[in-house]
Amino acid sequence: MTFFHVVLVGMIIAAIGAVSWFVLPKGKNQTLLRSSILLTLTSCYLMWAITYLAQLHPLISPRRSDLRAEY
Known part of the structure; x- marks a missing residue:
C-alpha cells in the first residue's frame, strides 16, 4: 500500500499542477507564476x-532501553 499512496498523491499533485497551468490568467508574470506554482508543488510533494x-x-530500527541485558 505504500507505493499506492505515493503514486495517488503524485497524481493529485500533477492534476493540481495541470489545472493551475491552464487557469492562470495571461499577463506579464504568467511564466513566473507557473514556475513558482509547479516548483512549490514539486518540492512539497518530494518532501x-x-x-x-x-x-x-x-534505516535504524528502534530499540527498547528499559530491558535487561539477558533479554
Whole structure:
C-alpha cells in the first residue's frame, strides 16, 4: 500500500499542477507564476514522499532501553 499512496498523491499533485497551468490568467508574470506554482508543488510533494517513506521503512530500527541485558 505504500507505493499506492505515493503514486495517488503524485497524481493529485500533477492534476493540481495541470489545472493551475491552464487557469492562470495571461499577463506579464504568467511564466513566473507557473514556475513558482509547479516548483512549490514539486518540492512539497518530494518532501512529503521522502518523509512518508522514511517513516514506513526506517534505516535504524528502534530499540527498547528499559530491558535487561539477558533479554
